[in-house]
Amino acid sequence: MERSGGRSGQTRADTREVVLAAVRLFTESGFDATTMDHIAAATGVSRRSLFRRFGSKEDILFAEHDELFSTVVRFLEASPDDPLSSVFSAARLVLQGYLGDPEITVPRYHLVRAHPRLRDREVAMTARYQAAFSRYLARREGGEDRSLAAGVAAASLISAHNHVLRGWLRRPEQDRGEVWASFDEAVAFVRRAAEPMLHAEREPGHDHVLVAVYPGGTDREELLRRVGAAVREAEGP
Amino acid sequence: MERSGGRSGQTRADTREVVLAAVRLFTESGFDATTMDHIAAATGVSRRSLFRRFGSKEDILFAEHDELFSTVVRFLEASPDDPLSSVFSAARLVLQGYLGDPEITVPRYHLVRAHPRLRDREVAMTARYQAAFSRYLARREGGEDRSLAAGVAAASLISAHNHVLRGWLRRPEQDRGEVWASFDEAVAFVRRAAEPMLHAEREPGHDHVLVAVYPGGTDREELLRRVGAAVREAEGP
């Protein structure tokens, strides 16, 4: 079957058209006040088919988001190496998904803010991303259990992403360049924290400040040896 | 009004008794298959009063959790200074809340795992903690916007907490000492990453290793001053 494209014919209301109509109704009349019958009447799709195609009233609002999530997951599965960079790119993809569809994402943001139930739904979505990122970061060769570091890194990244995303959602009219700039900044911020975390066993750099005081004439080799020993001790067992 | 204590009289089914009965029904018959009428019949509380007292069927399962959340928020509000340590203590309080009530938290964990809807609810709870922690960490004097660092730190802590919590929930019979040990470890892990984040502008700790070599007889004050200056130079732009 061919995609009907963007045409708004009477033929078969596309998923996107239904979502847009529903979003409009939700923002005009409120989420609770809008019944499935209203949406059915507005879209020409029967109430029964709406439930069949979307699952629930909430799912209409988050249909596009679910698609985005699948896209991101597929992207991650296709990314072979350098997991940290892959995850950062995935987060970039998520932000791009939001920015690229303001007609849905922006009013949805305001609906979500107003209604606790929808807020929980949105939060659950970000948790799904976080879980996917965490799983991706954790499944590395090497016997040790990296799940703690992976989880923390994923949580940090998601938090930074949401920080930037909220900033844009509050003022969607702002320049996209600024948004991407602050995203890059936030990601760099997280990278500084996460990078040493995931390589914790091999490299020094646990945020220690080492002050070594030795007699001025100490041999360089000897000094380096002692400093190295001190660092290893500071890193712990 | 006096608390009825632990008595299981006919008088007035306590909140906790209702929750326990509901949890039992949920695990026996499944969450969906258990209707509010069943819970009403099992507890002696009318269906109408159940809705009045708990709000919804899900809320019965999470009633104790809501209480814990209020406790933690009150604790945070009463904590004046050293915000990072306060937040860590708050996380400890949350874990304690879980460990202290396995009769509810453990079966709830299995219910949550099985049912996506309940999982979303659980995720929403942790998001509430995260938001509370983040707000608490961000509301510091100083004009700069610390919300990114605060959000990332809160997310990291919550992630670490959940990491430990899940470990216990999967094997609740394990020694409590081990649980607390792994919690301390996880918190220390997060602290190493979060501490420099929140004091990025003021204190050293950007993963530099400073080696200062001075004559053995140097005055302590002088030495500290020079080290401080070197650190500031290394940090700053």
Place this chain on the structure above:
DNA sequence: CCTCTCCATGGCATTCGGTGCCAGAATAGG
């Protein structure tokens, strides 16, 4: 062109969560 098949649709009936309304019981307080 006709027919058979498959799948999406939509109407119908039903279950169940959730709420408003109101009357009656319980409890505090004088």
Place this chain on the structure above:
DNA sequence: CCTATTCTGGCACCGAATGCCATGGAGAGG
């Protein structure tokens, strides 16, 4: 003991969500 407030439970009702079944359209094969 009487009154005011609060909690409770029964009733009716709305709307989300699901199962069942008939219908209709699109495509495959004759």
